[in-house]
Amino acid sequence: MDPTLIDTFKEVRMRRFTILGLGLALAFAAVLPGEAQNRNLTWTAGQVGGGWYTQAGGFVELIKSKDPSFNIKVVPGAGIQNMTKLQQAETEIAWGLPPFIVAAYQGQDPYKDKHPDMRLVMNGLGFVHSQWAVPADYPYKSIREIFESKKAITIGTTPPGGSDEWVMRKIFDFYKTSYNDVRSRGGKVILVSYTDLANQYRDRNMDIFFSNLAVPGASIQEASLGRKMKILPMDEDLIKYLEGFGLARGVVSKGSYKDVVNNDQDIPTVVMANTIVANAKVPADVVHDFTRALVSNVDAVRKVHPAFKDFDPKDAVRLANVPLHPGAERAYREAGLLK
Template identity: 45%
Template structure:
């Protein structure tokens, strides 16, 4: 009888110890411990698989996510991150429902998601931030340099039969393009009635369609220099149309700011030797509030410990600054990220 009782007690202890050792088993936060440098910190010691929702294939978001994921894995091989295509509109539900644990986002969409406002139809209360300042994404309205089109206004006021390539429906770029069309009082149906069309595809597909002459224009949102624009301009003469002040003012109500594509960003673009006025949105790294503290703490630490390596992934990351990482988030910081920033003296 004693042996039976002892076996039962041992079995119970094993179950309890196993559950306590796995932060994902109960959903509870991992306790803090001391790191080797004496700071209070959290460390990932078990193999942890994560998914990072980025942007379209061939875009800056996708390459940035893959590059940073590689740095994280090389620093701590226990953290294994898979990158998947996404976009601001898809990434919110991806993180909310657990399809992804990390994602690129933009302030306007984070706020809209929290409040259940356009373009979202419900509230997404579990989105929290790891940090801001991962570059800006600039809108490019690029056309065939030989098309004699010199402004965006001209396209829609003259009802030019133009074929425009953009990301799939309900992706950020496509949503913003529809806002641009709203400004001009135009719809996809109107464009088709003029003899034009809308092609939906990834950045890589858009570049191929442009080079092959199947579309007349590309509407993209990319960290600069955007590889899709560089690739497309290498295969066909291109010009980038500036956005007017009035158009940018209209877009500003959606959290979109005025930006400049600096001269020299795209050497093969015919007007690339001049600054080009356009619109832009910043990039924030978000997660779900239920992702364990130790995972987010260590990811935040690794990214900031390797700040000097970020520009080699994407030039847009050269301006990343830890002091700005906690500002203009549109949501709360994840507790793991907050712990790291407190240790560094960035927040109190």
């Protein structure tokens, strides 16, 4: 046979095999669930060095160990701005706090517009605690004394956009003062990352370290290692005022911090529950499998961070005024947590 014809037959046969292989691949992909092709998620957490960032990383490892199809990227965020990133589909999953989740969904302060794509995935994952930390030898015994003294103070928290700065501003409002008042008396208001706050405190460039963190907070622990501290209690009238903004009363439990000198007592403060939310457009099967990996492994969830040690799945579905994501709802029904 003519060698040219032989080459032609070979080429035709190879093309047929290529087309057949491509057809089989497309057919196989067509029968896969659509969600199985959409397991790449972004989880917007908190600042690097904060509890949320670490906790999200721990959950990602847990979920992936139960379902390797997930590829979840954790990125920095902040309590207030996370809700808007979720609404704008810049992230599929986010950490949130109930006062801001509800406010975002309803379009209330600090949000200008409603966030209708907000959906609850899981609530009740421990709490963030407002912590007013000062040096162990600080001359004032209460937050009220600090502001009534009208002396120069150096105070720091994280930048605007997160729950820390928002709560601190509410405290300033309660005591009828402002950042400008602090600066006018020769003081400083420092708005930087948790890591920088810990450094500023240790280096004695800052005396008051205000944070809204799960206990024990890594940056509080780090700061107290280099400079002994105490955490000031909140007065009852301040707690009642903050309850009006959706915060709840709580305590920094005794024994939470090794290098906090008043670690032998419960310290009154306010708290907000750690909550996972998702964009409504994330496929139901994806959120279902994400949620199932957590509610089916409660003991593992409790080991991710000390803040989760008392996690009860029954609390996961509770958040007034914000609907459950359909995928999460199905997972809870299967687990017997919803009727």
